[in-house]
Amino acid sequence: MAEAPFELRGKSVFVAGHRGMVGSALVRRLAPEGVQLLTTTRSELDLRDQAAVFSWFSANRPQVVFLAAAKVGGIVANNTLRAEFLYENLVIMSNVVHAAHVNGVEKLMFLGSSCIYPRLAPQPIKESAILTGPLELTNEPYAIAKIAGIKMVEAYRHQYGADFISVMPTNLYGPGDNYHPEYSHVVAALIRRFHEAKLSGADQVVVWGTGTPQREFLYVDDLADACIHIMKVYSDLDLINIGTGQDITIGEFARLIAEVVGYRGHIVFDTTRPDGTPRKLLDVTRLEKLGWRARTSLTHGIRLAYQAFQEETASRTG
Secondary structure: OOOOOOOOOOOEEEEEOOOOHHHHHHHHHHHHHOOEEEOOOOOOOOOOOHHHHHHHHHHHOOOEEEEOOOOOOOHHHHHHOHHHHHHHHHHHHHHHHHHHHHOOOOEEEEEOOHHHOOOOOOOOEOHHHOOOOOOOHHHHHHHHHHHHHHHHHHHHHHHHOOOEEEEEEOEEEOOOOOOOOOOOOHHHHHHHHHHHHHHHOOOEEEEEOOOOOEEOEEEHHHHHHHHHHHHHHOOOOOOEEEOOOOOEEHHHHHHHHHHHHOOOOEEEEEOOOOOOOOEEOEOOHHHHHOOOOOOOOHHHHHHHHHHHHHHHHHHHHO
């Protein structure tokens, strides 16, 4: 716990990755906090370019950093673009964390991923499970990069006394998601698939895998709210899981999305596609002790996500 609440109001706050799903949610959540928001597009600042990152930090001097920038994707993207996921995420994290230290950033939050935990970690997964077993092979490069980020944050706390912290979000969904037919995460992929099937009148929708893996899903605006809360009240070495503490099978989840979208056909499971980790549910005891719980129910969150998908699709085609 922080000795006293960390004050955001009046501070210059850099959201790295502000155009992504997580970054844009952080921007929305920071609006009422009275901060001076700093953002920059990839064309203006390539976070993979060390010299450019160091120059930007020196010129802009942010006091607070949310490191939400990352190369992300679903199970196929992670398994196919293995070198890109490892290299780009390592470089982005290294450049931003070191630049933050060199330029006297007061506080930094690194956003990891629940894939850092062992594939067969005891459920629900406690933060202490990190590095206690083999990772899920399909997203190992991404997980390794995120683990390196966590350890870098720890090292800068140890060596320099930097007020840098790490949080581990569970599976996320909501406005700004990636709906690529091959490279998206499961929520966006299923929303798009059921929506297109409804429009075309298809008699069945194929869902990858067996449908038996269990997953936890968090609405991205809830994540942003949790991040702001943690930034204010927490300052320590230990990770903080961010999730709902509840999970659902992919099969049940697919049926929920079909219901929200209004698809009435059959759901078929393609067992030739990988399932990934059998179960992934985070232990959120530490988060709840900090005074935060998720507010958005899964059904309501999926309705909001589907509405956002329709609006984003209309804006691209309109």
